[in-house]
Amino acid sequence: MIINRQNLAFLNMGFKATFQGAFDTAPSVWNQIAMEVPSTGKQEVYGWLGSTTRFREWIGDRQVQNFSASDWTIKNKKFENTIGVKREDIEDDAYGLYRPVFSQPGHRRQNASRRVAVRSLKKRVYRPLL
Numbered sequence: 001m002i003i004n005r006q007n008l009a010f011l012n013m014g015f016k017a018t019f020q021g022a023f024d025t026a027p028s029v030w031n032q033i034a035m036e037v038p039s040t041g042k043q044e045v046y047g048w049l050g051s052t053t054r055f056r057e058w059i060g061d062r063q064v065q066n067f068s069a070s071d072w073t074i075k076n077k078k079f080e081n082t083i084g085v086k087r088e089d090i091e092d093d094a095y096g097l098y099r100p101v102f103s104q105p106g107h108r109r110q111n112a113s114r115r116v117a118v119r120s121l122k123k124r125v126y127r128p129l130l
Contacts, residue, residue: 015102022106034117043075081105
């Protein structure tokens with residue numbers, strides 16, 4: 001393959017698709033124990049974290065469970081995993097060898113979400129809803 005801006009953009013698009021395909025097909029369990037909340041800044045402040053209610057057997061009068069004011073700040077972190085591709089492999093059209101190299105980080109990224117969710121649960125006092 002001739003190395004030029006257009007061909008490199010094409011390769012980059014293919015590598016990104018390989019990563020995303022692996023990410024999308026990797027088993028995901030973190031979303032069973034956590035909730036994804038979009039972030040638009042370098043940190044987010046959530047006043048509702050830690051404010052959960054519990055079900056109880058209804059005996060006698062109702063017991064109103066008030067939410068407590070919380071102030072949880074979560075700072076966003078940046079992560080990267082840069083993979084180098086040898087010039088000779090591109091010139092020799094041997095870039096197909098990199099498919100598993102770009103798939104593996106996709107799977108690992110999905111697993112990283114699970115590790116972050118589990119680590120967060122371990123740091124907090126978990127109170128089941130039921």
